[in-house]
Amino acid sequence: MTSAFHKLNLETPIIQAPMAGGATSVELVAAVSNFGALGSFAAALLSPEAIKLAINEIRSQTRAPFCVNLFVLDSPTxxxxxxxxxxxxxxxxxxxxxxxxxxxxxxxCQDNQAQIEALIDAAPAVVSFAFGIPSPSHLAAFRHNGSVIIGTATNLLEARAWEDAGADAICLQGYEAGGHRGTFIGDYEASQLGIEALLKTVSDSVNTPVIAAGGIMTGTRIKQLIEQGAVACQLGTAFLTCQESGIHQAYKTRLLTSxxxxxxxxxxxxxxxxxxxxxxxxxxxxxxxxxxxxxxxxxxxxxxxxxxxxxxxxxxxxxxxAGTNAYQTRDTDAYSLLRTLSEEMNR
Ligand SMILES: Cc1cc2nc3c(=O)[nH]c(=O)nc-3n(C[C@H](O)[C@H](O)[C@H](O)COP(=O)(O)O)c2cc1C
Structure with missing residues (x-):
């Protein structure tokens, strides 16, 4: 059966990772989606109103599908x-x-339930989540509004939980990945597989399409991971040094010289x-x-x-x-990066 993820019909099996803290500007997300890959907007640190505003802005810059990402959090004490x-x-x-x-x-932090409800209303083509799984009623509402759902997993138990929850695809976050570890079931220390091992472990016992993430910087690597069973690869650090990325210039320079x-x-x-x-x-x-x-x-x-x-x-x-392979970042723009990655994949 063709999954809802496949129905997105991405021309390029690359997802630009959502990166909270300002990296994933409206311009970056739109540029990636306009290329035929999937841009992701990180909404975790934004108010419900700001999330809706950003989604409208992205819609004014692309007609292609894009993803919006949230964390799933308990009330802090x-x-x-x-x-x-x-x-x-x-x-x-x-x-x-x-x-x-x-x-x-x-x-x-922001009111997480209100953020999720704003995202349900805005109904982007794709939504993704880290640090947990939204409630069954929220997931049903996303589905009802036509959003494809991607969950993040750092171990097999989380991948199984996302499959049981009905995710359309599961993003596997290898230990190489930059940014936060999404571990929410089991021990953080026991959830440290690199992307190849995690991909193998999960593909052996889960049927939902899986996306590979963690330390992926080249088209050659994307090709390898797709050959090993991933339907797409999610790259974060590689996009941090693009012109459209919203990070501080000193951080960009530090990445490029790492x-x-x-x-x-x-x-x-x-x-x-x-x-x-x-x-x-x-x-x-x-x-x-x-x-x-x-x-x-x-x-x-x-x-x-x-x-x-x-x-x-x-x-x-x-x-x-930054991911383990930050030293491979390139001083570029989103279009040129995606074109280079595609060329490397097709070599
Ligand atoms: C600066 C930064 C911020 C990130 N923020 C998020 C986020 O808001 N939500 C999320 O699901 N993942 C986030 N991630 C993790 C990415 O989704 C992905 O797992 C990671 O970038 C893959 O590894 P790589 O950076 O080596 O490509 C972030 C990663 C980075 C580098």
Whole structure:
């Protein structure tokens, strides 16, 4: 049976990953979808109103299908003692940047249920989710409105859960991947397979089409993973250095000048393990990283610190999310990158 994912009829089996924090600009998503690949807009950090606005803007720039991505989160809670200790640990960094020593955010994150409901209403051609699975009634509403559903899995149990929930495709996030690990079932430490091993493990026992993600930077690699059973490949880091990407110029330059083995997993920025280029903030807090409050608490506590660092062009205290193969990034634009990847695939 042809799956809803196949019915999208992508001319190029490449998905530009959703990347929260500003990378996936309207221009980037539209350029990728206009090429015949699938652009993804990261909506996780935006209000329901901002999500609807961005979707309208993308629609004004492309008639092709595009994806919009959200996290799935429980309501956050934190006790006063954990909060005080976390603030204390961050105070020296804040003082160094000229910020008040205590951070007291108005809220820990956007209202996740309201974000999901806004996305159901906006009904983009494709929706994708990380960190969890929306409720059956929300999934039914997406389906009713015609959105193709992609789930993210970092292990077999999550892939099975997404298959049971009726996902149209499952994006497998290998350990090479830049940004947050999406693990939400089972042990994070036990969910560290590289993309090839994860693809093999999941394809052996799941029938839903699978998408490969993690460290994919070349058309040759895309071709290999498609030959190993992926219906498409999702690339994040490769798109970060495109002209249309909304990341800070200093972060782009750092990626373009990176060398192999410069990334590691860290919890210090957000409370959830994520892969990025090693910098001072990661190194100085490494000893205490298992003690930081969970996502999204730590994320909210470091938000102004990271913004101030960006304002000051200070990459020592910005999160520099990147996959293991960041050193293969190219100084380019989305169209040229996709054309090169396609040529490499067809060699
Ligand atoms: C800067 C950055 C932000 C990311 N934000 C998201 C996000 O908002 N939602 C999501 O599902 N995945 C997110 N990811 C993970 C990607 O979907 C994907 O798994 C990853 O980019 C693949 O590895 P690669 O970066 O080596 O290509 C992010 C990745 C990066 C690099």
């Amino acid at each position: 934190v006790d006063d003692e954990t909060l005080a200790t976390a603030n204390q640990r961050l105070a020296p960094f804040r003082e160094e940047l000229g910020l008040p020593s205590i951070e007291a955010p108005k809220r820990w 060398v192999p083995d410069e990334t590691r997993m860290t919890r210090v920025f957000s409370g959830k393990p994520a892969r990025g280029l090693v910098n001072q903030f990661m190194q100085r807090l490494q000893q205490t990283e298992t003690d930081v409050p969970e996502y999204p608490i730590q994320n909210a506590l470091t938000t102004t610190l990271r913004s101030k660092a960006a304002e000051l062009n200070n990459i020592d205290y910005m999160s520099l999310w």
